[in-house]
Amino acid sequence: MARVQTRDQRRMSRDMRKMRRYMRKSIHGKTRERPGIVGAAAGIFWTYRSELAPIYTMIVLTFSASVGHRLWNAGVIILVGLFCQVGGSVAARRYxxxxxxxxxxTVLFLGCGWWVAGAIAGPGHAPLPTILLLGGACAAIPWWAHRRRRSRVRVERTIRAWPVLAEDAGLAGSRxxxxxxxxxxxxxxxxLRRGMSARTAIGRADEIASMLGVRPNSVxxxxxxxxxxxxxxxxxxSDPLARVAPWPGHADITPLITRPIPLGVAEDGTVVAVSLLRRHALIGGVVGSGKSGLVNAILASLVPADDVRVWGIDLKGGMELGPWEKALGRLATTPEEAVTLLSEARDELTERARDLAARAERTWHPTSTRQALVILIDxxxxxxxxxxxxxxxxxRLGRAVAVTLVIATQRPTQEVMGNGATRSQMDVRVxxxxxxxxxxxxxxGSGAYKSGWRTDGFTLAGAFLVLDPEHTTPxxxxxxxxxxxxxxxxVEKHVAPIALPPAPDKQHTEQSEDPQRVLWTALIDAGPDGMAVRDLVTATGRSRRWVYYALQQLQAAGRVEPIDGRWRAAGDDTHE
Incomplete structure (x- = not known):
């Protein structure tokens, strides 16, 4: 029994010693948290060392000039001044x-000049003190007003205070x-502290903004x-995107579908460009968010390119794409015309696939004679x-044959995009x-918002995020x-050709009958059901492009009309 009591007493004594050591550390820590007057003053001088730098500089100049006046002769003083001048000028190149x-x-030159004069004649020799005070005050004004210096100091103080502030934002332990x-x-x-994931910190962006005391949506x-x-x-x-950038033009670069298409300017000042060759694109945003501006930026690069044709579908009656009509290969402004255009695009896709198979090739490489096709749908x-x-x-099938979709809409829900795989095939998301x-x-895409891709805070028209293989950060x-x-x-410089090619196709030079007459006869004979483009190509012996241009001319004259992806003679012309 005595042995048990002795063991318990030793345990209690050990616990008491631990408690006394803990109390001593706690008291010592509290003592250190309350420095004396000298320590508090030193802390203030150190904290505001950037603002007080001009005063510190004048004190150092005065003290060093006094030391130089006592120890060195004029020759040594001049050499030291020249050395400081040259060394400082070289160091200033880092700005x-x-x-x-x-x-x-400028400050270095004036400071070294005053130091040489003060070290030779003495820092108290008139009028050197007056010159130092007036010159120091004049030099301090730009220093105090310099925006980048103030920002740098503010950031340094934020870094020092981050461990304490981070607790209020739920990021305790971060640095x-x-x-x-x-x-x-x-x-x-x-x-971050161990065990905290990046997604957790991303979800606390608003709390970090509150912690730092900055404007909303700025973090x-x-x-x-x-x-x-x-x-x-x-x-x-300050918002770097507040000032809109005008379109710079093409300069000396020839626009091609094989080159990235510049859309605008990024927050860091670089040009943001996306590649649309063998990539479908989806553009989404509310009314007034700037979709038309992005569409114009895309067309401004595609229309002048000679290795791509652009077709447009504008179901606002041509209000958005109407100004580009002369430069577009085709433009549909009604639902019926849109179905016809898409049907012919699918036919061309099929024909291109057959052409690649005949050539034993797997990919369509755009050139001026074998153009890519971009269908822009507003x-x-x-x-x-x-x-x-x-x-x-x-x-699903357009990638290999260089047939690209560019889709603009407000909310690309599954109902809007259809029950197929259209949305999942969009490689470029804006x-x-x-x-x-x-x-x-x-x-x-799912989970984008939680990963930091947030556009609900945008206030400027034309502000956007782009997600594609080259742009993986928001x-x-x-x-x-x-x-x-x-x-x-x-448009005036790059009008799409509408005239029929004067020369016959090389593969059909043996045909002597007028192809235009053959085309018109075929359309009349087709009756009210019309005839598909591929059948018209066979009947005329001409290329698909020739047939398209001929149909466009006849449609503009009101002599033919599309119906369910087929073409027929219009009105009374069926009785000719």
Whole structure:
């Protein structure tokens, strides 16, 4: 029994010693948290060292000039001043702005000149103190007003306070590893505590904005591609996309479908461009979000390209694509015309597949004679039901034969896109402003919003996110501004050919009968049911392109009309 009591006493004594050590540490910690007057003053001088840098510089100049005056002769002082001048001028080259380099070299030149004079004559010799005070005050004004310096200091203080502030945002245990300041804000790389995923931090973007005290929707959190426990926090203090960028034109670059198509300017100042060769594209956003601007940017690059033909479907009666009509190979403005256009596109797709099979090739490579085909559809939701099956077929089979769909709509729901695989075949996704969070996932794919792809906070027309194999991070962009005068100028220079080719096809030179007469006869004989384009190609012995252009001319003259993907003579002409 005594042995048990002795063991319990030893345990209690050990616990008491641990408690005393803990209390001593706690008291010592509290003592350190309350520094004296000198420590508090030193902390203030260190915290505001950037703002007080001009005063510190004047103190250092005065003290070092006094030391030089006592220890060195005039020759040594001049050599030291020249060495500081040259070394400082070389070091000033690290600044990327000319104004910053000029300011640094000017202050360095004046400071070294004053130091040489003060070290030779003495820092207290009149009028050197007055010159130092006045010159220091003049040099301090640009320093204090410099926006980038103030931003850099603010970021440094945020980094120091992050461990404490992060607890309020639910990110306790995280720390800032690095930060880069630019003209519009800063980007920080944050390490999360063990066990916290990047998706959790992405979902707390609003809490981080509240923690930092910045404007709403100015914080963007994305996953670090290298580590799951790291995230990239982007804070924009001024919106870099507030100023719209005008369309720059093509400069010396020849537009081709094989080259990426520039859409606008990204938040970091770079040009955002997407490739549409063998890729279908989906553009989504609410009314007024800027879909028309993106469509114009795409057409501005495709219309001048000689290795692609562009067909358009505009079910607003041609209101959006009407200005481009002369430069488009075909334009449908009614549901019936849209079905006819899509049927002929499917026929061309089939013909191209046969051509590739005959050539023992697997991929259609666009050239000026073997062009790609881009079908741009505005207001996709207005298409009739019979058009959706055709589009589904084109979406699944058009890649290899360079037949591309570019679809613009407001909400690409499954009902709007049809029950096929059309939406899943969209390789390029462009999301503009949406009203509901779920709409972002409709455009960009399931889970996009939780991964940081958020467009419900966009307020500017033309602001968008793009998701494709080359763009895998949610970097905001803004579409180029293309005015009506610019559109008219492009169309005037690149009118699509509508005249019939004068020379017969090489593969049918043996045919002596007028193909136009044969075409017209075939259309009359077809009766009210009409005739398919492939049958007209066989009857005339001409190419599919020739037949299309001939039908367009006859349709413009009111002599033929499309019906369910077939063509027939119109009105009284059937009795000729």
């Amino acid at each position: 990327d702005r000319r104004s910053e380099r000029g300011y640094a070299r 800032v590893m690095s930060a880069v300041v630019d003209a519009f804000g800063y980007t920080a790389r944050v390490a 963007r959190v994305t996953a670090d591609p290298d580590r799951e426990d790291h995230v990239i926090v982007r804070v924009t203090e 207001e996709f939701a207005e298409l009739p039901a019979e058009a959706l099956d055709i589009i589904d077929s084109i979406a 999301a503009l402003r949406v009203r509901e969070r779920g709409d972002t996932d409709l455009i960009l 970097l905001p962009n803004r579409a180029y501004l293309i005015t009506d005068d610019t559109v008219a100028s492009i």
